[in-house]
Amino acid sequence: xxxxxxxxxxxxxxxxxxxxxxxxxxxxxxxxxxxxxxxxxxxxxxxxxxxxxxxxxxxxxxxxxxxxxxxxxxxxxxxxxxxxxxxxxxxxxxxxxxxxxxxxxxxxxxxxxxxxxxxxxxxxxxxxxxxxxxxxxxxxxxxxxxxxxxxxxxxxxxxxxxxxxxxxxxxxxxxxxxxxxxxxxxxxxxxxxxxxxxxxxxxxxx
Numbered sequence: 001x002x003x004x005x006x007x008x009x010x011x012x013x014x015x016x017x018x019x020x021x022x023x024x025x026x027x028x029x030x031x032x033x034x035x036x037x038x039x040x041x042x043x044x045x046x047x048x049x050x051x052x053x054x055x056x057x058x059x060x061x062x063x064x065x066x067x068x069x070x071x072x073x074x075x076x077x078x079x080x081x082x083x084x085x086x087x088x089x090x091x092x093x094x095x096x097x098x099x100x101x102x103x104x105x106x107x108x109x110x111x112x113x114x115x116x117x118x119x120x121x122x123x124x125x126x127x128x129x130x131x132x133x134x135x136x137x138x139x140x141x142x143x144x145x146x147x148x149x150x151x152x153x154x155x156x157x158x159x160x161x162x163x164x165x166x167x168x169x170x171x172x173x174x175x176x177x178x179x180x181x182x183x184x185x186x187x188x189x190x191x192x193x194x195x196x197x198x199x200x201x202x203x204x205x206x
Contacts, residue, residue: 001044006035010059013143014150032063040074045188046181048077050174054098057081071195075187079177088165092157095127100153105163106170120155127152 008031014020023031036047051060060078067076084091084102093101107115130145146152197204 003039006049008032009053010055011053013055013140016144016148017150028059029063029066033066036074036076037072040072045074046077046184047074048079048177048181050079050177051081054081068191068194072191073188075184075191077177077181077187079174082170082173084166085169089159089161091162093154095125095153097152098125098147099151099155100125101155101157101162102153102166104155104158105160106166107163108158108160109163109167115158117156117158120158123149123151125151125153125155 008023008028010028011020011022015022039047049060049064051057057080060080064076064078091101096102104115104117104120125147127146128148130148131139131142133139
């Protein structure tokens with residue numbers, strides 16, 4: 001069963017952009033929890049969330065982790081955004097995270113009617129590199145410090161060939177994930193075992 005697209009993701013880093021609707025953290029988590037709870041109540045005991053937005057790369061694994069807060073009769077799985085596949089037409093750009101070569105290429109396949117190649121190089125997608133911190137440190141303002149206009153890369157470098165390659169690989173990854181989830185008979189058993197032990201942690205054998 002495929003549910004409709006889920007729109008309520010994490011987007012605080014774009015609150016300065018016109019039109020951004022950034023729901024509070026607690027509401028995002030509550031919406032996710034109530035959605036999966038209701039899906040499970042209606043018989044969906046294995047729920048695969050396929051991430052399509054970089055802003056959710058921390059939110060969704062955290063949400064999946066919170067499923068260990070209290071017992072559930074279902075399992076949440078998350079398929080993260082994957083790196084572009086090797087091979088195919090060589091990429092022309094080194095910086096390519098948001099609206100750049102890869103994403104614009106994929107849009108040329110998924111929704112070409114929304115792509116305006118003539119506008120793609122009207123703004124700079126260059127890394128502004130305003131922070132001078134080591135890569136090992138994380139701070140929430142990192143995206144704004146690098147790409148304050150929310151554009152990363154150069155969409156004018158996009159091609160349908162690159163888009164087809166990446167979309168095909170993404171579809172294969174989704175299919176593989178679905179088959180793995182369908183075959184999984186272990187996660188829920190271990191989840192139940194975990195909660196039984198969590199009720200009596202002092203009885204857990206080392």
